[in-house]
């Protein structure tokens with residue numbers, strides 16, 4: 001397959017999770033990925049877990065892009081994390097705001113991802129290649145799509161080199177987003193984020209939180225499979241493989257797999273689109 005691919009992991013908490021992750025890295029390495037990325041503070045994962053996982057991937061001679069979210073952190077905390085990455089020769093960052101903590105918490109010195117992108121550029125010049133998040137179906141807290149798009153453009157103007165999208169199952173949302181980028185002179189690569197389907201209950205809960213739409217024709221089929229996990233996985237592989245193929249056909253610059261630290265069904269999808 002000519003289209004580059006990348007994989008995203010979350011830092012494992014327990015020993016068996018670490019063993020599983022090593023297996024994922026080994027298996028995915030065989031597909032010659034462009035890079036692997038590691039989430040930061042997402043879903044309660046520890047921030048030191050990100051560094052440990054990043055160094056483990058780097059040890060295996062694979063390019064790695066740590067995620068970094070600014071919400072709740074001071075500038076000096078963020079700077080020291082970036083210094084640590086630089087001292088380890090890591091030069092790619094996925095720069096995010098992160099999800100706002102509930103309650104009356106201090107949201108930190110940088111309120112949005114564009115502040116973080118500017119901060120990285122001010123302090124590290126062009127050392128880091130910066131990737132940011134993009135939302136073809138709009139971020140769930142946005143007032144409306146174009147308000148959100150205006151803020152996306154701000155991140156690009158602040159110095160982002162590329163973007164990874166929230167996952168979607170309706171390719172038109174991506175096509176329109178790409179058109180909006182062209183109309184607004186945004187010419188960085190917009191890489192589709194790919195979420196495999198393995199568990200309908202989890203997927204619909206997560207999609208509600210992050211504002212990703214599951215088209216009715218997909219959800220009604222998934223719902224009808226009930227506890228028949230094998231059928232859910234088979235159908236999910238078909239749907240997501242077709243989506244990836246369609247994205248390749250419209251020249252998506254690369255595909256970023258939200259691997260969920262699972263070898264399958266990611267590898268099966270990649271096999272399907274490689275033939």
Ligand code: FAD
Nearest residue numbers: 039040042067096097098112113133139141142148151164
């Ligand atoms: P922003 O770009 O700051 O946008 C957040 C909201 O604020 C949007 O509604 C936007 O419209 C609005 N906004 C943006 N800029 C401004 C501004 N200047 N003024 C006013 N409003 C503004 N979360 C984690 O915790 N850890 C991770 O590792 C992680 N990885 C992710 C990877 C990808 C590819 C994606 C798509 C998401 C990831 N997330 C992660 C989730 C992400 O942190 C959340 O979606 C978060 O709510 C928004 O982050 P952002 O960087 O998109 O924020």
